[in-house]
Amino acid sequence: MARETKNLTRLPSGIFQVEFNLPADINALTGMRTWRKSTKTRDPKEAARIRDEIMVGWRQEIERLRNPSVEERLEKLIRVPSDWPGTQQEFIRDLVAAPGDDDGPPSLAALLRNYVGIVRGMHGAAQVMHELAGVPFKGSAWKEFFAQAEQLIVLADAGDSLVSKLMVVPAAQKAEHDPNKSVPITVALTTWKKNEHPTKATASAYEVMVRRFVEANGDLSVSEISRQHVRLFRDKVEEQVRSAGTVKNMLSKLSALLNWAWKEGYRDDIKPVKGVQPTKNANAPKKKRPFNADDINRVHGYLAKAYKPEDDRYWLFTAALLSGLRAEELCTLRTCDVREEFGVWCFDINRENGKFVKNDASVRLVPVHKQLIDLGFLKHHARTSSTGRLFPTLQPDNDGRYSGYWLNQINHVFHKSLGFGSDKSFHSTRHAFQDQLRNAEVELTVRDRLFGHTEGFGLDEGRRKRAATSYGDGHYIAVLNEGLQKVAYPGVDWSVLSERTGQQEL
Template identity: 25%
Template sequence: MRLAHHLLRHASGVFHFRLVVPRDLQGFLGLRIIKRSLRTRDPKLARWWAYILGARYAQIFAKARDEGISMVKERRAKDLPEQPARKRSVVLQTGSGEELIDYGCEIRPDGSMRFEATDEADHERLIEAIREAKKPPAWLTQAPSVPHATQASPPDMQSLAGAMETLGASLAQTLSTSAASAMPPAPARPRAIGKAADAWLKSIQADTLPKTLVIKTAAVMGFARHVGISKMLHEVRREDVSAWIETLRTSGLQTPTLINKASYVRGFFTWAVSAGAYAKFHKDENPAAGHVIYRKQEKKRRRAFGFKSFTLDQIQALYAPDALVNLSAGARWGAVIGLYTGARVSEVGQLALVDFTTVDGVACMTITDEGEGQSVKNEPSLRTIPIHPDLITLGLMELVERLRERGERRLFPKIKIGSVNGQGDWLSKAFGRHIEAMGIPKPDKGKYGFHSLRKTAAQTMKAAKVPLEWRCAYMGHDLDEEHVEIYSGEYGPREMREIACSGLAWGVDLVGLMTILSVHKGDS
């Protein structure tokens, strides 16, 4: 959390003012740091007092220097050049203020002083005079007052007039603006955060996948428990979200998980504004925004432990007819489609028969979120791509027509819609078992799975010199708008088939695969 200058937050949530005393006054005051409790947990009120106390102490230090108060910097004698001791006369006044005494004083090279006293009584008067001289004046030791614990709002400007004399009109105007915004207006329908979280989850339940709903519930209710279920939502501040994020990070959660959780809480606050439970804010001032940054170096380190691409030899081993026959008929087709499209496992598992169309005489497949139980990762994932010629050869379109004749609506009709882990979970598990059965060793870093087919397809097209914009269009990767315009406005499925599909040549036994894929029984 980024706090104002001179402002610290204790683990209890109470803010403290902290100021480093200028070095030339540290010896005189006898301390290096000024630290005072502000007796408040409100960050805006604490910032108020930090600005005010900082300005007041600046006045005190300036006045101290005007009075001629300064201390000799401590330096070791060995660090000083050889200089003879200097003798001078010093006039000191005792505490009574009635007697001025002129003492002989020897100032040594290391900064220390040696006074000359004639007898024991003179020595006592000298000690008393030195003590009086070392005492700071009353105006310097009278520190500015801090707010009382029960004070709920910033003080008015009139009561601060004395402390703000040297700040000028510009600073006074700034403080007045801060005072007006220190306590935000109460929302139209204030609610406890626990009840607000329940209402938000109910509002998104119908349009959210079961697994996603569980994840969002864990994030938002976890945040609610952190700040207190009964705490009013409009009292929650950005600092509370920051503290929650740091608690999650300390527990061992990684940056991508933190980003997801923060995004769910961000959506919760956005809903709260529309529901009248939280004060309106600008789009860039969501209390849950900007707390987690996923830096490029961290992404690079994490990629080393992600899914690894297959080699061509491994692909040919996995898709040998004798090996693929051990999978169910549906899993065989799912694996083959994944190989030639590089589609995500959920995109393959949710395919509906209406997603297979013909565009400009080219058989195409559409990845969409418009059908029942269908969803995509992001907007670039919505795409229509030509069906690879090898898939046509293997009989994919014949399978689609056969299922249509049977009255089916989906490519894998036996898979339940609305499963907790998504419609691609069955295929992911089946392909994972297939990898283990083939004895493919685990990589030193990372792992193999269905998603490895996506990475393999991307790298194979890159090696085949398929342009980046075509690879992104074919696989549903995000790309900046300039490149999107290149491929979206000029070329169609026919050109994409010639450019992108030509980069996916695996050298597998198509004749053998046709034999095991043409089995009608258990198409799903």
């Protein structure tokens, strides 16, 4: 079945279309990346038959383009004189006619002699100009040209068929020395970003992947990347992350980039990544578990000792715990993103100013929890208002993420200082928040909206999105606020933070 549908694409109308990605040398000659032609049928078997006929014609055309006749090459170089009574094709045909035919235009040999004479004049003028300007004149390239031109004239005089072979040499050399085949992977990445316009987050992820590939193999041209290079890349990633999920993700991105490079003519195949898997030593990613009340009390005790309320890092954990915001959503907030909406203080999660948002469902308003306000969070908001950013001391990492350095720091604290296992990290705040929404029996679509998930995605029937959720503008902010304020975290001692913030003056 796969063979029957190769090079066939079914259009929305149901009609099949034949598609063929052109090799790099044909791409350069035609200026086209892909040939397409409709089969004008919806029948797969009939489309496959028509496809085979079309592909035969295309292969013949590729062969003709790669090995043009003397006439075809001359047609691109020489235009028929305005006073010539015949067609362009007739003029070219007479031009290369056998010696002794005086009815046609001047012979090819005569034209070549005339052209070489013009070039010799240019050569002499160039030499004089160099001498006048005091610049050394290098005539080696000119000498090589004149030697080859004289050879062509001799062959043209004799009507030798080798003229045809000599005239297709430039095309053959272009195919053999295609500059696409020497493009480094870093340059290919830049071209991919320019042509494909990925989101900032996707581009950043691919930049990380390429940086790790270069660390393992150097800045190789995409045409020479082999399976061995892919294995070295995989081993390098495993040294750094030790997570099978991350390794697979990196391999998938490398495969996608090489697949794109193949379509653009930078490589002759797309197979080097296929079959390369994480080694058995790579740890499988573990599902994160939520923080319990004891965990939260321990974290709050650490924060109260390590930071003052004026420090951005004092608020991040508790703000995430009481809002369910993702780390990057929280860390990139601007002070204007914390505002009142119909009398309810909210976090406005948006894409403004280049902020990263995971998907469309993640663009949302999340009410600020009363407990966070009681702890003095709005005082922190007022304190940072002049900076424009809610957490102004956070700086972007190499990938442009404002949460990067903080996550490394707090997760180190969790695992080394507080003794949490690898199944708990800053992301566990979202798991804990979701559990509290469930325990408070908050309605599912409200939970999804607060959490930044597509509404109804957690339902049965194949976890499909309910049709009703695609209508309207969503929940009133009062409804979202009612659901969020039910998050309680029984057993958590908030006084550890309340005592600290209560001593502060704005």
